[in-house]
Amino acid sequence: xxxxxxxxxxxxxxxxxxxxxxxxxxxxxxxxxxxxxxxxxxxxxxxxxxxxxxxxxxxxxxxxxxxxxxxxxxxxxxxxxxxxxxxxxxxxxxxxxxxxxxxxxxxxxxxxxxxxxxxxxxxxxxxxxxxxxxxxxxxxxxxxxxxxxxxxxxxxxxxxxxxxxxxxxxxxxxxxxxxxxxxxxxxxxxxxxxxxxxxxxxxxxxxxxxxxxxxxxxxxxxxxxxxxxxxxxxxxxxxxxxxxxxxxxxxxxxxxxxxxxxxxxxxxxxxxxxxxxxxxxxxxxxxxxxxxxxxxxxxxxxxxxxxxxxxxxxxxxxxxxxxxxxxxxxxxxxxxxxxxxxxxxxxxxxxxxxxxxxxxxxxxxxxxxxxxxxxxxxxxxxxxxxxxxxxxxxxxxxxxxxxxxxxxxxxxxxxxxxxx
Numbered sequence: 001x002x003x004x005x006x007x008x009x010x011x012x013x014x015x016x017x018x019x020x021x022x023x024x025x026x027x028x029x030x031x032x033x034x035x036x037x038x039x040x041x042x043x044x045x046x047x048x049x050x051x052x053x054x055x056x057x058x059x060x061x062x063x064x065x066x067x068x069x070x071x072x073x074x075x076x077x078x079x080x081x082x083x084x085x086x087x088x089x090x091x092x093x094x095x096x097x098x099x100x101x102x103x104x105x106x107x108x109x110x111x112x113x114x115x116x117x118x119x120x121x122x123x124x125x126x127x128x129x130x131x132x133x134x135x136x137x138x139x140x141x142x143x144x145x146x147x148x149x150x151x152x153x154x155x156x157x158x159x160x161x162x163x164x165x166x167x168x169x170x171x172x173x174x175x176x177x178x179x180x181x182x183x184x185x186x187x188x189x190x191x192x193x194x195x196x197x198x199x200x201x202x203x204x205x206x207x208x209x210x211x212x213x214x215x216x217x218x219x220x221x222x223x224x225x226x227x228x229x230x231x232x233x234x235x236x237x238x239x240x241x242x243x244x245x246x247x248x249x250x251x252x253x254x255x256x257x258x259x260x261x262x263x264x265x266x267x268x269x270x271x272x273x274x275x276x277x278x279x280x281x282x283x284x285x286x287x288x289x290x291x292x293x294x295x296x297x298x299x300x301x302x303x304x305x306x307x308x309x310x311x312x313x314x315x316x317x318x319x320x321x322x323x324x325x326x327x328x329x330x331x332x333x334x335x336x337x338x339x340x341x342x343x344x345x346x347x348x349x350x351x352x353x354x355x356x357x358x359x360x361x362x363x364x365x366x367x368x369x370x371x372x373x374x375x376x377x378x379x380x381x382x383x384x385x386x387x388x389x390x391x392x393x394x395x396x397x398x399x400x401x402x403x404x405x406x407x408x409x410x411x412x413x414x415x416x417x418x419x420x
Contacts, residue, residue: 002399004392004406006383007415008365011249011288014412018237018255019045019403020070020230023307024192026094027169028199028230029053032074033062033101034176035203037225041072044230045403048396049092056088056095060102075225079106086112086143092400096124096145097166100174103136103147110146126167130158134171134178155180155219163188163300168215169196175217176205184215190301191260195231202226232257232280235307235374236402238264241284242308243381244412245273246315250285251412258282263304267312270294271319293321293359298328310336310378317345318385319359327353336375339368343386365390370397377402384414391419 020043030053032039044050054072058064061080065073082102089095089112102109114124128138128145134153139146155178160167165188172193175182187193189211197210203226206218237256244251245268258265258277268284269275271291276283293316298306306329316323317340327333331352341347343366346358365388370376376398383390392398395418398405406416 001393001420002395003419004380004395004398005389005417005419006380006392007389008363008384008386010384010413010415011247012244012251012384012409012412012414013249015252015254016240016408016411018232018253018257021045021192021195021233022047022049022401023233023235024195025050025230026053027097027173027192027196028228029057029072029074030094030097030101031173031196031200032057033060033076033098034105034173034200034223035225036077036222038073038075039203039225040227041074042227042229044070044072045233046070047401047403048399049094049401052088052092053095056084056098059085059088060098082106082108083110084112089114093166096127097170097173099127099145099147100131100170103131103149104153104174104177107150107152108148110144112144113140124166126160126162126164127170130160130167130171130184131174133158134174134182153178155182155217157183158185160184160186162186165190165193168193172196172207172210172215172217173200175219176200176207176223178217178219180219182217182219184217185213187213187215188300189213191231191234191257199228202228231260234260235305237261237282238308239311239377239381239402240408240412241268241282242311242315243384244284245271245286245291246318246381247384248286248288248290249412250283252281252283254281256280256282262302264308267294267296267304271315291315291319293319293323293357295324297326300329306330306333307374309333310374311381313347313355313357314340314378314381314385316357316359317347317382318361318363322356322358325355325357335371336378339371339379340382342366342368343382343390345382362387364388367391367393370394373397373401377405380405380409384409
């Protein structure tokens with residue numbers, strides 16, 4: 001099993017291109033199932049999760065072609081089955097997003113209940129409630145969601161009980177081929193929702209309001225092929241900016257989508273970072289200074305993203321001062337704390353939602369273990385700050401969300417090796 005070996009103590013400097021967004025690519029690939037013609041998805045990142053989604057599409061019978069630039073072309077009018085098996089869905093929660101498109105286009109689907117990172121309860125009840133409102137008959141049997149709509153789906157007003165990104169995406173896609181108009185209320189507003197809506201509209205869907213709390217979808221009879229470029233990965237961009245800030249370095253990111261980084265950039269400015277932005281780039285310079293501690297509280301977009309909480313904790317553990325980090329989205333997202341303390345951090349947990357971090361002047365290398373995707377990247381940042389060589393085990397978590405992370409860190413002067 002691969003590991004990362006990181007020798008810390010060197011500030012990161014240089015330029016980097018941000019990859020396409022994983023959290024946008026996955027629902028968009030699921031959405032290709034709605035089309036009657038070939039769909040080309042560009043700027044897809046080369047990640048394990050993306051490979052898993054492509055494998056799932058192929059298992060269903062779609063024809064998938066990938067070129068050397070990771071442009072993915074999907075032709076899905078050749079499906080052989082409507083069952084998404086446990087073996088694939090258990091490894092990645094986003095696989096569940098094929099449910100809405102399959103029911104909408106083919107009138108039936110069997111999709112295993114999802115897996116993914118063990119960061120807390122993430123039920124799919126809002127997905128199922130919404131599909132039932134659209135007219136589907138839904139049952140959960142033997143670990144599978146079995147949905148049928150032999151006469152097709154019909155538009156409806158759907159009020160989601162809580163803000164859910166996956167639920168918003170699944171119901172958006174299902175409603176595209178429903179008869180009549182669907183209005184979704186209490187929707188997630190993340191930029192990836194906007195990207196999915198824009199993608200669906202390139203295939204002749206009629207989606208409006210995506211990026212707001214109310215989305216309206218006018219159903220169409222069919223959707224044709226098209227081409228779409230995936231947005232930049234705001235979590236990857238934020239991760240490298242935080243890594244540069246934590247190590248006292250300077251960095252310029254291209255294809256960065258700074259318009260989607262508002263809350264993260266605001267917090268980085270509070271650490272003392274000097275930031276500049278352009279149309280598609282952002283630069284950060286710590287001017288060799290130790291960062292200042294900053295309080296963090298996660299909330300749905302446009303608030304501070306839960307997917308950046310662990311990385312900012314890695315900065316705060318070596319920052320000047322004491323900070324509090326409150327996690328409001330998932331109840332089990334502090335699994336990285338114990339590993340950070342092994343490196344010499346001073347973090348106290350108060351229940352499942354609050355961490356108090358007292359910054360230390362230096363960290364010391366130690367063997368650590370990744371527990372989930374974003375916790376993995378936080379350990380990478382901590383290791384880059386630690387004196388000595390840190391070995392991070394179970395980095396398959398990192399490979400789910402960061403494209404060639406060791407190569408990109410080497411471009412910035414980091415001493416990182418992948419070993420077995």
